[in-house]
Amino acid sequence: MFAALAQTGSLGYICAFYGEFRCRGTGRSMWMPSLWGRRILVVAAVALGCLQFFQGSFLHCPGWICGDNSSVSGGHAEFGPRPGEAYLSVAETARARGRGKPKVQPEVFGHSRRNGVSLWDSTGLTLRKDVTFRVNGSDVLVYLHIQKTGGTAFGKNMVTNLADPFSGKKTCSCKATAKRCKCYRPGSNTKEWLFSRFSTGWKCGLHADWTELTNCVDHVMEQRDRSQRRRYFYMTMLREPYRRYLSEFLHVQRGATWRNSRHWCGGRFALSSEIRPCFNGDTWDGVTFDEFLTCPNNLAANRQTRMLADLQLVGCYNTTIMEKTQHDEIMLNSAKENLRNMAFFGIIEELDDTQTLFERTFGLRFDSRLNGSHEARGENFVLEDKQRAAYELKNALDTELYKFAKELFDERVRTVGRLFQQTITSPEENSVPDY
Helix, strand or coil: CHHHHHHHCCCCCCCCCCCEEECCCCCCEEECCCHHHHHHHHHHHHHHHHHHHHHCCCCCCCHHHHCCHHHCCCCCCCCCCCCCCCCCEHHHHHHHCCCCCCCCCHHHCCCCCCCCCCCECCCCCCECCCCCCCCCCCEEEEEECCCCCCHHHHHHHHHHCEECCCCCCECCECCCCCCCCECECCCCCCCECEECCCCCCCCCCCCCCHHHHHCCHHHHHHHHCCCCCCEEEEEEEECCHHHHHHHHHHHHHCCCCCCCCCCEECCEECECCCCCCCCCCCCCCCCCHHHHHHCCCCCCCCHHHHHHCCHHHHCCCCCCCCCHHHHHHHHHHHHHHHHHHCCEEEEHHHHHHHHHHHHHHHCCEECCCCCCCCCCCCCCCCCCHHHHHHHHHHCHHHHHHHHHHHHHHHHHHHHHHHHHHHHHHCCCCCCCCCC
16 A cells, blocks of 8 residues: 555655665655554554444444434434435435335325224214214224334234124134234125234334324225225224333333334434434343433323324424424324324223223124233332422323323213113114214
8 A cells, every 4th residue: 555655656755663665666765664563553544444333333322412423323413414415214224224124115105195084073072973984895994003002902802802793703814823814894805994003014114103194094005905995994092191101111121112113204204313312222121211211302202192193283303393382282282183083092091991982983892801901011110209200291291182082081981881872772763874
């Protein structure tokens, strides 16, 4: 390398430790390091290369601590990309890190937005008589699965234990070795009535939220069945916010992540500058509760509110376009409205009533009682007063949403109870017409 530089004449003479070296073909002399000098230079070059390699991979400071460009997955600064660069999306970052091609591509989003059909009137308290959910029609039940709300157990029960109350036949066909079940309409082996993790899979992304599902599900279903126009009925499960947050903390502490979630909104995936990582490496296993609580970009905070809201109303994941109080108010009101308009939502702490409400809303039956199918964890975990206060401040939106949901849920349970009693006494007068 030194001889080549000498041939170009661009560096002139290089003064090193000592020793003279005559460049081949030039006749010029230049100073070169001795044997020990060369060894030192080699060691220094190797050390510099290792430093740059590790600095660009996993030995970097978390962005929410350092606040510099080493924190961001794509190596971008907090307030904008370096000159000549563009932000990397979460999906692009995953590819750049060698974690494989994302399973969900941008093309599945944004074709046609379908907010879903509500089975309840504008107040959310009275069942409509002009609309019913029909498995043997063109209706699709879409399950919005929020993390740590008992959704896995409930979702499995939907594909394994649901049956038509008149024929007694299971509504889904499951094989013991398969991860997913086939939920076809009666008399069909192609037309599906359930869009969920355990039937279709995560076709709109891992734990897709309301914003993602409403902009994706119709396109996905159209690719699977082009023979008819479908109606979509959305449902979800909720959980008391403190128990849900604690369950997510314990889940993450054991090494789980949802790093493959795409967070699509407003025509693109979330940018690496908008959702900064809370931890280095592939997992956050061993995290303490204080660390989990104090990371400002931890999506566990107010997760239920965010996943039920129309995030395009608040600029998606860009939190700089409006004041926090305005942002939170819009997002909470959107989550309440979407929850009210959903065909069904359940509460895991009220599993018996949830089962009753589901069965009488959709005209389906579970083979057995669901209570006890959900395993609660972390019941003995106790927070200090300071931790509790910090938690309540971080999750105020979820607390307010759950209070709203609990009141609405209790009223809906009473409504279907009254209708059930009326149907028993005078079935013809209270029958609900098919749509």
